[in-house]
Amino acid sequence: MRIHLLGTGAGGGFPQWNCNCDNCSRLRTGTIKSTPRTQSSITISANDEDWVLFNASPDIRAQIESFRPLQPARKIRDTGISAIILCDAQIDHTTGLIIMREHDKPWDIYCTSAVYEDMTTGYPIFNMLSHFRGVNWHEVKTDQSTFTIPKIDNLIFTAVPLKSEAPPYSPHRHATVAGDNVGFKIEDSNTRKNLFYAPGLGEIEEHVLEYMRNADCVLIDGTVWTNDEMSRHGISDKLASEMGHLDQSSKGGIMEILSSLKKPRKILIHINNTNPILDEDSPERKKLNTSGIEVSFDGMEIEI
């Protein structure tokens, strides 16, 4: 399967429009060794023709323009995207649906009933799309059963329930239900190789660790280096854990857990603009390098 990373930043992207943090300001002045990042989204195909989009970011328009296989090429209006999978109902993962309202038929969207509820209440994008071509909702179960998607040949999907947070506008904010956040195992039925993808991970429970151990590649939450990163910058009074993100550097954090895994290639995605690992010359980035953990960038390709 071919995995193309459309956007590797967290909500807000890098640089964020109103942010004057060390990373954002140094990126603007060209004094950091780093690259801009759009908001969180990836696309996968096993036949190079039919692509499944994971999460629809507010940057989807530019992301499609950055990747030829997703662009119109077969008729007056079309796209290489055959279906959309949502991991959660966060703004950075769903707002692109509004941008893609001109689709010539209802979008086939795969998400849990918890996400469907958010998308029809607190952030009612699905209701809004019903005034265009509408949404063909396919319920993704949280019982870890597998499913396939028409036209997306050779890929087998499993949703993996995760401990994280529901969005601020969700009816389940602070009282999360199964399905508010899911990761995905994506297996290629020809090669039997699999990716584990989880851009929002608040806690790594035993069942999640098992998916990670057995993956050929893990592509997971790289939001923050430290739990208090945003409050220390005077940006937010919230801890990353309160937003459903496990930090990289603490004991039991993402770096320690990834370091214990023998089999998979390990890559971080959904990186917040405050995270020092965005600076390729930083000591934090060097620590990751030494641990064999990669930091993704927009346009990165993974073939497994």
Ligand code: MLT
């Ligand atoms: C998150 O990942 O916690 C959210 O996307 C934050 C946001 O709304 O930008």
Ligand code: MN
């Ligand atoms: Mn996010």
Ligand code: ZN
């Ligand atoms: Zn910033």
